[in-house]
Amino acid sequence: MIEVRNLKKYFPVQKSAIESLLSKEKKWIRAVDGITFSMEKGEVLSLIGESGCGKTTTGRLIAGLETPTDGEILFEGKNVLKLRRKELKKVRRKIQMIFQDPYASLNPRMKVGKHLIDPLLIHNICEEDEAKETAMKILDRVGLPGEEFFGRYPHQLSGGQRQRVVIARAMILKPDFVVADEPVSMIDVSLRAAILELLMEFRRDYNLSMLFITHDISVGKIVSDRISVMYLGKIVETGDMEKVIESPKHPYTAALLSSVPSFERKIEKIDIKGDVANPMEMPSGCRFHPRCPFAKEKCEKEEPELIGGKHGFACHYPLG
Ligand SMILES: Nc1ncnc2c1ncn2[C@@H]1O[C@H](COP(=O)(O)OP(=O)(O)O)[C@@H](O)[C@H]1O
Ligand SMILES: [Mg+2]
Numbered sequence: 001m002i003e004v005r006n007l008k009k010y011f012p013v014q015k016s017a018i019e020s021l022l023s024k025e026k027k028w029i030r031a032v033d034g035i036t037f038s039m040e041k042g043e044v045l046s047l048i049g050e051s052g053c054g055k056t057t058t059g060r061l062i063a064g065l066e067t068p069t070d071g072e073i074l075f076e077g078k079n080v081l082k083l084r085r086k087e088l089k090k091v092r093r094k095i096q097m098i099f100q101d102p103y104a105s106l107n108p109r110m111k112v113g114k115h116l117i118d119p120l121l122i123h124n125i126c127e128e129d130e131a132k133e134t135a136m137k138i139l140d141r142v143g144l145p146g147e148e149f150f151g152r153y154p155h156q157l158s159g160g161q162r163q164r165v166v167i168a169r170a171m172i173l174k175p176d177f178v179v180a181d182e183p184v185s186m187i188d189v190s191l192r193a194a195i196l197e198l199l200m201e202f203r204r205d206y207n208l209s210m211l212f213i214t215h216d217i218s219v220g221k222i223v224s225d226r227i228s229v230m231y232l233g234k235i236v237e238t239g240d241m242e243k244v245i246e247s248p249k250h251p252y253t254a255a256l257l258s259s260v261p262s263f264e265r266k267i268e269k270i271d272i273k274g275d276v277a278n279p280m281e282m283p284s285g286c287r288f289h290p291r292c293p294f295a296k297e298k299c300e301k302e303e304p305e306l307i308g309g310k311h312g313f314a315c316h317y318p319l320g
Contacts, residue, residue, distance in 0.1 A: 003038040007071035031057040033233030044210045046220030049230035055213045059179040063097040096170035100182040102162035106154040113150040160191040181213045239311035249313035
């Protein structure tokens with residue numbers, strides 16, 4: 001369904017005038033630094049990691065909102081970066097993104113209805129009358145009765161209601177693949193379960209594949225079949241959700257798991273030192289080594305590859 005190969009995104013660092021005079025050398029933030037994974041039809045993969053590790057950038061690359069520095073994205077076997085405009089438009093319709101911030105995702109001057117009708121018209125799916133009918137239906141479907149909500153403005157909605165509109169807008173195009181970027185992290189805790197349930201209903205009904213981005217492994221566990229754990233632009237561990245939770249191989253995964261209260265019984269507490277390194281000054285060798293309680297000399301020198309197949313990990317000294 002979707003295959004990502006050695007995907008990279010480097011952002012240039014803005015320098016002050018004086019810094020530019022002192023050094024001509026360009027600096028880069030390696031937001032996504034060579035990730036490879038694939039997903040099947042109907043599968044949900046959680047991408048998990050701390051803030052700043054490159055999750056959103058990965059999602060935006062797949063949704064076509066950023067251009068990769070390097071690497072390939074194959075959708076249904078075709079390299080999307082090499083498609084002609086017409087084919088690309090078709091693919092763009094099939095891949096939709098749900099953003100983290102329901103306040104920033106909607107145009108404050110546009111009524112709810114127009115947010116839903118526009119994608120149908122832009123992609124020439126139907127005429128305006130039919131578009132309106134479809135919009136009303138999907139509003140009912142996401143729990144916002146069309147009669148009541150079609151003509152409202154975003155500021156007349158709560159955060160949870162806005163996120164339902166955002167979900168409706170993504171789903172109205174009947175996508176095959178959805179990138180959901182922390183879809184509940186800005187939603188009131190009491191409303192999160194219902195929003196996740198709604199996403200899972202669409203998943204079932206449309207047999208959707210979903211890349212579910214979250215910093216919260218306990219949310220990831222509810223919705224996904226597999227997880228990939230990211231650290232500073234790289235995938236450090238990947239595998240079936242249950243397997244990885246039961247026996248994490250990478251110390252970083254284990255540390256993330258041991259910080260979740262409900263998992264604590266199973267996993268020995270692992271404390272990692274300090275904060276995530278600055279992605280402009282990537283550590284040598286294994287980029288996790290400065291924080292790793294088990295780091296040895298090799299970890300400072302050699303970058304570990306992702307090995308191990310179905311349950312993959314990038315660590316010289318994996319946990320038992
Ligand atoms: N448009 C951008 N320009 C420059 N740096 C960026 C941009 N977007 C993200 N970054 C940087 O890339 C890194 C990864 O960011 P992001 O993908 O948002 O991580 P996450 O979603 O995991 O928090 C961060 O260091 C962030 O500051
Ligand atoms: Mg993010």
